[in-house]
Amino acid sequence: DAKTTQPPSMDCAEGRAANLPCNHSTISGNEYVYWYRQIHSQGPQYIIHGLKNNETNEMASLIITEDRKSSTLILPHATLRDTAVYYCIVKGTSGTYKYIFGTGTRLKVLA
Amino acid sequence: GAVVSQHPSWVICKSGTSVKIECRSLDFQATTMFWYRQFPKQSLMLMATSNEGSKATYEQGVEKDKFLINHASLTLSTLTVTSAHPEDSSFYICSARQGLTEAFFGQGTRLTVV
Numbered sequence: 283d284a285k286t287t288q289p290p291s292m293d294c295a296e297g298r299a300a301n302l303p304c305n306h307s308t309i310s311g312n313e314y315v316y317w318y319r320q321i322h323s324q325g326p327q328y329i330i331h332g333l334k335n336n337e338t339n340e341m342a343s344l345i346i347t348e349d350r351k352s353s354t355l356i357l358p359h360a361t362l363r364d365t366a367v368y369y370c371i372v373k374g375t376s377g378t379y380k381y382i383f384g385t386g387t388r389l390k391v392l393a
Numbered sequence: 394g395a396v397v398s399q400h401p402s403w404v405i406c407k408s409g410t411s412v413k414i415e416c417r418s419l420d421f422q423a424t425t426m427f428w429y430r431q432f433p434k435q436s437l438m439l440m441a442t443s444n445e446g447s448k449a450t451y452e453q454g455v456e457k458d459k460f461l462i463n464h465a466s467l468t469l470s471t472l473t474v475t476s477a478h479p480e481d482s483s484f485y486i487c488s489a490r491q492g493l494t495e496a497f498f499g500q501g502t503r504l505t506v507v
Contacts, residue, residue, distance in 0.1 A: 316495065318498075320437075323484070323501070323503075324500055324501060325397075325399070325486045325488070325498035325499050325500045325501045326437070326486070326488075326498045327498070328495050328496070328497060328498075331495055369436075379425065379490070379493065380427070380439060380442060381427065381439070381488065381496055382439060383429075383436045383437040383438075383439075384436060385436050386436060
């Protein structure tokens with residue numbers, strides 16, 4: 283599975299869009315990009331995933347570049363409850379399908 | 394999303410005893426379950442992967458005789474920490490997946506060994 287690189291921390295004003303980048307330059311053709319977040323002392327929460335096309339759900343949008351080497355998770359209107367560590371994971375569809383967590387981005391939403 | 398439940402949420406045990414943590418998928422059949430460990434201010438570390446009815450596959454450096462994993466049914470996996478010691482104190486998290494869908498995580502179990 284490809285490795286991901288994320289900034290260690292980011293701040294965002296409440297009500298503004300939070301844009302969290304992820305670099306996955308070694309991603310291969312059959313690997314998906316998954317995003318999870320972990321609020322303090324809880325298990326990770328699934329947010330969204332995609333392969334090539336941009337994806338949107340009730341929680342967030344996922345923008346994947348055309349070369350698929352990077353992606354951005356967008357929280358359109360961040361709230362204080364969005365303060366968490368956000369993990370970008372690249373995972374294939376073959377092998378053991380393991381979810382390997384990197385260090386993630388600690389997002390702090392400021393009032 | 395699907396619900397994965399862990400029990401207990403926290404447990405304190407004496408050094409040398411064993412403790413069992415349960416992970417249940419409440420509304421789907423989990424063909425694969427994963428167990429993670431997380432130390433304070435660190436990321437999740439994958440310990441093992443288990444498929445229903447098969448022996449678990451442990452990550453390098455994880456002692457299989459110390460961390461016993463059983464995935465006897467499509468809705469239940471257990472992690473038993475045997476002969477626990479203070480250094481085993483950690484936050485243990487399970488996740489479950491049905492087929493190739495996204496994985497869902499339990500709320501975690503905080504183990505303190507005294």
